[in-house]
Structure formats: structure tokens, C-alpha cells
Amino acid sequence: MTGSVLAPAKVNLTLHVTGRRADGYHLLDSIVAFADLGDRLTVGPGDGLIVTGPFAAGVPTDDGNLIRRALALAGTPRAVALDKRLPHPAGLGGGSSDAAAVLRAVGADLSPEYLLTLGADLPVCMGARAARMRGIGEVVVPVPLPPLAAVLVNPGLAVPTGRVFAGLRTADNPGHDALPEGDAAAWMDWLAAQRNDLEEPALALAPEIAEMLAALRAEGAAVARMSGSGATCFGLWPDRGQAEAAAGRLVRSGWWGRACTLS
Structure with a gap:
């Protein structure tokens, strides 16, 4: 096929680290949502990868790229043009979402076990809709999350995921209790009581992450939290108009920020 597809930003609204396996992999309990913004991929016949866009710098185009690895795993080579619009690494699952988007575009149906060889975020990114992700990423169950107005903010720095996990005080933390029922307000009340154990x-x-969280709260975010292993943070507002207004005030020198809807 030939066409353009969106690889939406993945946001961990919660991220509870609930254990660690003997092989070193951490067990997670996370509510994941996807934004109506992200990278854009054009997929066509042939083989190869080119990368353009505001965040193209540093993105590999060889077989180390997750897009190339995913197509090779599926046995479906394609020519892909990636318009890299999301900062990276950022805790937004950009590479995993890119790979999942191209797999969807070519109609590849890989098992969670195969997807996990590409990364823990691949199974949830394949669905590209709100879900509860557990285990090491292999257990993905859709959740009835209503659309949430949000602002994403990134300070333009990379936080090494391995060092973040290594800094955990404990890997044995509580998971989620019963998920909420109801509208966006009910979900935001519930989310405010949850955690990101990697924060x-x-x-x-x-320390710049603390500055972003403080700025989001100062702008009136009902929930402000880091996504994934960082450094991107998100804030939630009652409606998109308020999120758009806050985003305009939050963007400052060196910061990337966008209003979006999560679902």
C-alpha cells in the first residue's frame, strides 16, 4: 500500500512499577492513552527509510531503527518516509509508535511475543487507543477512557531510561485498584490519586522535570505528571480551549509544548 499514517504520541497517564522478574524485567501497571498528534509516516513500495522533520536529528535510518526492524520481523519491506514531529527520547513512545504505525499500514499481525522483541511499548502501541498495560507490556486491555484535554511539555533533554529504573527505591509497589466509571471529570479525579513511580x-x-510540573500546576492543570520514563510531562484540563490557552503560555525558550486530546 501507499499512504500516510499517524504515529500518535503515547502518554502514560499512570505508571505503577509492581515487581521485577528474575530476568531483570520490571512489571508494570499503566493506563496508557494516545494523542491526536504525533509523527507522520508515508509508506510505499520499495525498501529504505528517510527521516525529515523538526526532530529528525539523531534518528537512525539503518537497520537499528525500530521501523526497519519491525518491517524485517514482519517480512514486509517497504520504503518509508518519516516526518519526525515528536521530541526523542521523551517518554512518548515515539519509536515504538512509529514501528506500530508502519505495521498497521502493511497489515502485519504479529503476536505480543514477537512485538516484545522490538520493545515493551509495541503491543499497546499497536492498538493506538486507551488501554491498561500490565506485565512487561504483553497484557493490553482497552479501557473506556473519555477524551481528555491535555498539554504535553518537554524541556529538550534526554533522560536515560536505564538510569531511571536503576534509581527506583523499590520495584514492589501497589498496582491499580478498580478503574473509574463515568465522564472525564471522574477519570481526572481518579488519575490525580495515581502515580508514576519513575517520576x-x-x-x-x-531537576527540570520539577520545573515543568510546577509550571503545569501553576497554569491550573487538574493533573500534572511525567509520562513514561521522562522527560515529557503532561497536564490535564477540563476542556480543549483551556488546554490550548495554557499551552500558549507554557512554551518558553528550549521547551517544546503542544495541546492535544488524549483518548
Whole structure:
């Protein structure tokens, strides 16, 4: 096929680290949502990868790229042009979402076990809709999350995922209780009481994250939290108009920020 597809930004609204396996992999319990913004991929006949866009720098185009690895795993070579619009690495699942988008575009149907060889975020990114992700990423169950107005903010720095996990005080934390029922307000109340267990160790590595969280709260975010292993943070607002207004005030020198809808 030939066509353009969106690889939406993945946002961990919660991220509870609930254990660690003998092989070193951490067990997670996370509510994941996807934004109505992200990278854009054009897929066509042939073989190869070119990368353009505001965040193209540093993105590999060889077989180390997850897009190339995913197509090779599926046995479906394609020519792909990636318009890289999301900062990276950023805790937004950009590479995983790119790979999942191209797999959807070619109609590849890989098992979670195969997808996990590409990364823990691949199974949830294949669905590209709100879900509860557990285990090491292999257990993905859709959740009835209503659309949430949000702002994503990134300070333009990378936080090494391995060092963030290494800084955890404990890997044995509680998972989620019963998920909420109801509208966006009910979900935001519930989300406000949840956690990202990686936020504390990430703050120790990148104090700028605390500055972003404080800025989101100062603008009236009902929930402000780091996504994934950082450094992107998100804030939630009652409606898109308020999120758009806050985003305009939050963008400053060196920061990337966008309003979006998560679902």
C-alpha cells in the first residue's frame, strides 16, 4: 500500500512499577492513552527509510531503527518516509509508535511475543487507543477512557531510561485498584490519586522535570505528571480551549509544548 499514517504520541497517564522478574524485567501497571498528534509516516513500495522533520536529528535510518526492524520481523519491506514531529527520547513512545504505525499500514499481525522483541511499548502501541498495560507490556486491555484535554511539555533533554529504573527505591509497589466509571471529570479525579513511580528517580537525574510540573500546576492543570520514563510531562484540563490557552503560555525558550486530546 501507499499512504500516510499517524504515529500518535503515547502518554502514560499512570505508571505503577509492581515487581521485577528474575530476568531483570520490571512489571508494570499503566493506563496508557494516545494523542491526536504525533509523527507522520508515508509508506510505499520499495525498501529504505528517510527521516525529515523538526526532530529528525539523531534518528537512525539503518537497520537499528525500530521501523526497519519491525518491517524485517514482519517480512514486509517497504520504503518509508518519516516526518519526525515528536521530541526523542521523551517518554512518548515515539519509536515504538512509529514501528506500530508502519505495521498497521502493511497489515502485519504479529503476536505480543514477537512485538516484545522490538520493545515493551509495541503491543499497546499497536492498538493506538486507551488501554491498561500490565506485565512487561504483553497484557493490553482497552479501557473506556473519555477524551481528555491535555498539554504535553518537554524541556529538550534526554533522560536515560536505564538510569531511571536503576534509581527506583523499590520495584514492589501497589498496582491499580478498580478503574473509574463515568465522564472525564471522574477519570481526572481518579488519575490525580495515581502515580508514576519513575517520576522520583527521573527528578533526581533531571531537576527540570520539577520545573515543568510546577509550571503545569501553576497554569491550573487538574493533573500534572511525567509520562513514561521522562522527560515529557503532561497536564490535564477540563476542556480543549483551556488546554490550548495554557499551552500558549507554557512554551518558553528550549521547551517544546503542544495541546492535544488524549483518548
